[in-house]
Amino acid sequence: xxxxxxxxxxxxxxxxxxxxxxxxxxxxxxxxxxxxxxxxxxxxxxxxxxxxxxxxxxxxxxxxxxxxxxxxxxxxxxxxxxxxxxxxxxxxxxxxxxxxxxxxxxxxxxxxxxxxxxxxxxxxxxxxxxxxxxxxxxxxxxxxxxxxxxxxxxxxxxxxxxxxxxxxxxxxxxxxxxxxxxxxxxxxxxxxxxxxxxxxxxxxxxxxxxxxxxxxxxxxxxxxxxxxxxxxxxxxxxxxx
Amino acid sequence: xxxxxxxxxxxxxxxxxxxxxxxxxxxxxxxxxxxxxxxxxxxxxxxxxxxxxxxxxxxxxxxxxxxxxxxxxxxxxxxxxxxxxxxxxxxxxxxxxxxxxxxxxxxxxxxxxxxxxxxxxxxxxxxxxxxxxxxxxxxxxxxxxxxxxxxxxxxxxxxxxxxxxxxxxxxxxxxxxxxxxxxxxxxxxxxxxxxxxxxxxxxxxxxxxxxxxxxxxxxxxxxxxxxxxxxxxxxxxxxxxxxxxxxxxxxxxxxxxxxxxxxxxxxxxxxxxxxxxxxxxxxxxxxxxxxxxxxxxxxxxxxxxxxxxxxxxxxxxxxxxxxxxxxxxxxxxxxxxxxxxxxxxxxxxxxxxxxxxxxxxxxxxxxxxxxxxxxxxxxxxxxxxxxxxxxxxxxxxxxxxxxxxxxx
Ligand SMILES: Nc1ncnc2c1ncn2[C@@H]1O[C@H](COP(=O)(O)OP(=O)(O)O)[C@@H](O)[C@H]1O
Ligand SMILES: [Mg+2]
Numbered sequence: 001x002x003x004x005x006x007x008x009x010x011x012x013x014x015x016x017x018x019x020x021x022x023x024x025x026x027x028x029x030x031x032x033x034x035x036x037x038x039x040x041x042x043x044x045x046x047x048x049x050x051x052x053x054x055x056x057x058x059x060x061x062x063x064x065x066x067x068x069x070x071x072x073x074x075x076x077x078x079x080x081x082x083x084x085x086x087x088x089x090x091x092x093x094x095x096x097x098x099x100x101x102x103x104x105x106x107x108x109x110x111x112x113x114x115x116x117x118x119x120x121x122x123x124x125x126x127x128x129x130x131x132x133x134x135x136x137x138x139x140x141x142x143x144x145x146x147x148x149x150x151x152x153x154x155x156x157x158x159x160x161x162x163x164x165x166x167x168x169x170x171x172x173x174x175x176x177x178x179x180x181x182x183x184x185x186x187x188x189x190x191x192x193x194x195x196x197x198x199x200x201x202x203x204x205x206x207x208x209x210x211x212x213x214x215x216x217x218x219x220x221x222x223x224x225x226x227x228x229x230x231x232x233x234x235x236x237x238x239x240x241x
Numbered sequence: 242x243x244x245x246x247x248x249x250x251x252x253x254x255x256x257x258x259x260x261x262x263x264x265x266x267x268x269x270x271x272x273x274x275x276x277x278x279x280x281x282x283x284x285x286x287x288x289x290x291x292x293x294x295x296x297x298x299x300x301x302x303x304x305x306x307x308x309x310x311x312x313x314x315x316x317x318x319x320x321x322x323x324x325x326x327x328x329x330x331x332x333x334x335x336x337x338x339x340x341x342x343x344x345x346x347x348x349x350x351x352x353x354x355x356x357x358x359x360x361x362x363x364x365x366x367x368x369x370x371x372x373x374x375x376x377x378x379x380x381x382x383x384x385x386x387x388x389x390x391x392x393x394x395x396x397x398x399x400x401x402x403x404x405x406x407x408x409x410x411x412x413x414x415x416x417x418x419x420x421x422x423x424x425x426x427x428x429x430x431x432x433x434x435x436x437x438x439x440x441x442x443x444x445x446x447x448x449x450x451x452x453x454x455x456x457x458x459x460x461x462x463x464x465x466x467x468x469x470x471x472x473x474x475x476x477x478x479x480x481x482x483x484x485x486x487x488x489x490x491x492x493x494x495x496x497x498x499x500x501x502x503x504x505x506x507x508x509x510x511x512x513x514x515x516x517x518x519x520x521x522x523x524x525x526x527x528x529x530x531x532x533x534x535x536x537x538x539x540x541x542x543x544x545x546x547x548x549x550x551x552x553x554x555x556x557x558x559x560x561x562x563x564x565x566x567x568x569x570x571x572x573x574x575x576x577x578x579x580x581x582x583x584x585x586x587x588x589x590x591x592x593x594x595x596x597x598x599x600x601x602x603x604x605x606x607x608x609x610x611x612x613x614x615x616x617x618x619x620x621x622x623x624x625x626x627x628x629x630x631x632x633x634x635x636x637x638x639x640x641x642x643x644x645x646x647x648x649x
Binding site: 049052054055056072074077078080082084086088089090091092093097101102104105106107145 | 244245248249252255256259260312313314316317318319320321322323465467
């Protein structure tokens with residue numbers, strides 16, 4: 001059997017005396033969309049920051065596409081694309097300038113920018129400065145930026161939070177398109193409808209570990225639930241009364 | 242140039258013209274210098290050069306670096322396969338260049354006569370990079386832009402006040418000697434390959450190298466730390482120790498030694514080996530005080546029997562195209578602004594020396610100022626007293642003439 005593209009075992013992370021991750025173990029297969037679910041403050045973003053090499057941690061095994069994120073290395077960075085929570089575009093730059101900057105840093109051809117802008121229908125605001133864009137549009141630019149170099153693994157941290165349904169739908173469609181091309185996608189979200197629609201597998205993060213994991217429709221059967229939201233409430237609600 | 246650095250350089254250049262803070266700093270330096278030059282006429286190089294080095298060289302990269310931390314665009318850069326060295330150099334290269342161009346422009350427009358061109362080009366290039374890297378360092382440490390403003394304001398004052406007040410108090414002079422701006426401003430006023438230039442430039446280089454090494458380490462550390470936050474480390478201790486070491490050796494090397502009292506042929510002299518001058522000194526009648534103002538000595542002979550009676554001696558280095566006449570005319574022009582003064586001026590020989598006498602009726606009594614030149618130094622001897630006593634003043638002028646006569 002092929003080894004998982006994301007392979008984490010026994011991941012621990014503390015801030016001061018506060019333990020955020022307490023031995024997280026998680027595997028993602030190549031080509032999957034993995035939904036990483038949990039309430040606010042569960043440690044989802046922290047996990048992503050560790051997986052992309054921005055935050056240190058204690059861990060037994062941590063490899064992505066058979067590479068370690070630590071220490072920071074080019075080979076690893078070439079395999080990943082990331083959309084973080086903060087919409088970190090260069091605000092004074094236009095959409096095109098933002099994408100061109102990163103295409104140049106990634107040593108890509110000029111045509112690649114035009115191609116990605118087409119795919120995400122960004123051409124309408126090609127020359128609009130990032131600070132004048134709507135949240136939804138920014139999010140599409142960020143996804144475009146993360147996908148410029150066609151990474152094997154794409155991390156999306158709450159890609160649709162704060163977006164209206166139309167903008168969110170555009171993002172969903174692109175995620176599905178990327179999956180068709182074989183990209184592995186690691187996505188965090190609060191929206192269970194979105195997760196049901198997109199994810200091949202989901203993991204519920206609570207108290208620093210995965211407390212439940214599986215294929216959405218199998219979980220629905222297991223919990224005898226109609227919607228993933230009910231399962232989320234059941235798992236996360238326990239002990240939180 | 243490395244293509245990544247070129248990309249980042251162009252990014253910074255584009256941002257420079259769109260970023261309110263960069264533009265504000267840039268236009269502030271230009272308008273302040275222009276305004277001041279109209280208002281005052283003569284600008285102190287201490288102020289103009291300092292302003293552009295700190296306000297453009299330091300502020301802009303500091304602000305932008307902190308902003309990129311706050312807005313997390315720096316994280317986006319870190320997720321591309323470029324090196325931290327390239328991130329630093331991309332920004333530093335543009336701001337060092339802008340700072341260099343603006344500073345050199347200011348020097349060429351306002352201070353061309355006071356400086357040596359090649360010395361200035363080399364020193365200002367290094368100085369611009371120094372301040373840019375300092376800005377990057379502070380930008381990496383600061384959590385918020387408001388912190389950068391605070392540090393920048395203190396830095397601006399700290400950089401130019403001691404230099405401007407040089408000589409007012411011994412402690413201030415000592416402090417001024419520890420600040421790189423002193424060496425930068427020193428180096429641009431010395432001909433290249435002169436010992437003095439090499440000394441000043443050498444210290445600028447020492448400061449710069451230790452700063453660059455520190456920023457390099459700091460950047461790797463801060464950029465690879467959670468949320469790009471700064472933690473004090475051994476590296477910082479080494480840096481500050483090296484700064485203190487360099488500063489201490491600068492005080493040791495650049496402090497102007499006090500004049501020594503020596504005797505030649507029964508006559509007492511003050512010896513300034515550092516400047517190769519010997520000045521006659523009537524020890525029984527006067528008490529001697531030595532200060533330095535704007536890098537040149539200011540000597541005072543105070544009458545022992547009367548505090549209010551003294552002779553002031555200012556020294557000023559002449560540039561290539563200046564001579565005694567030039568300065569006498571300049572001084573007369575100054576005086577002619579006050580229409581109530583009746584100014585009298587003539588030249589007279591004292592020994593072999595051509596001396597200019599400029600006299601006018603002051604509020605207390607007649608005032609006479611004597612100018613003469615020894616080698617490339619203009620010396621102004623100023624008998625001064627704040628009491629009215631014509632005879633006493635005449636004897637003071639005679640003592641001044643004696644000083645000029647025996648000046649070696
Ligand atoms: N840099 C940090 N310093 C201290 N605590 C942090 C830091 N980053 C995150 N945390 C804490 O870790 C926990 C998990 O945060 P996060 O990963 O952002 O959660 P999520 O993304 O699931 O909402 C939170 O309680 C948060 O307060
Ligand atoms: Mg989060």
